[in-house]
Amino acid sequence: DAKTTQPNSMESNEEEPVHLPCNHSTISGTDYIHWYRQLPSQGPEYVIHGLTSNVNNRMASLAIAEDRKSSTLILHRATLRDAAVYYCILIERGYGGSQGNLIFGKGTKLSVKP
């Protein structure tokens, strides 16, 4: 299955932008790039996803490299509530078919300092 690589941890200051990188050099043309996060003691929470074009929603932006071998999740103004583990996940056509089962890695633990 396609794999992603993320830094183990990152730090940010409150109200500053945060760029969370993800490498997925073995991505195939039909794989979607999903981001989820897990706040302490909670279940995972969907953040954003995309295929080729950059995406924006109320939570974040997703910047996808032109060759799709990497992507960056952008939190425009980090708040204390954004402290969580962020997971970059590829959903493959071949694995899980249309179900899109999520295969979580270790993610990036984001700390936000006041």
Add this chain to the structure above:
Amino acid sequence: EPEVTQTPSHQVTQMGQEVILRCVPISNHLYFYWYRQILGQKVEFLVSFYNNEISEKSEIFDDQFSVERPDGSNFTLKIRSTKLEDSAMYFCASSERGARNNEQFFGPGTRLTVL
């Protein structure tokens, strides 16, 4: 805002006992999932369910596990004979369509403790 709910929030059981974890997915969702997370470890996929049958399951989901949608609203995970290593948080999730291009909504989880 609609949400996935799970009961109980915490279940304590003796090794060898059967447990049933319950989930109520979002009402118009058609795809259902169970994941688990052992304390301090990553979230692991267990099983996906669509159209009243299992679509895919992981190696973890052995014969001790089963899932069911007994009525139009509940989605259950049964562990037939619990082992100590089944102690974990169990998360239910649902999605409106197959989640390759769609988001999964997760419940708050059930903490299962096997003594």
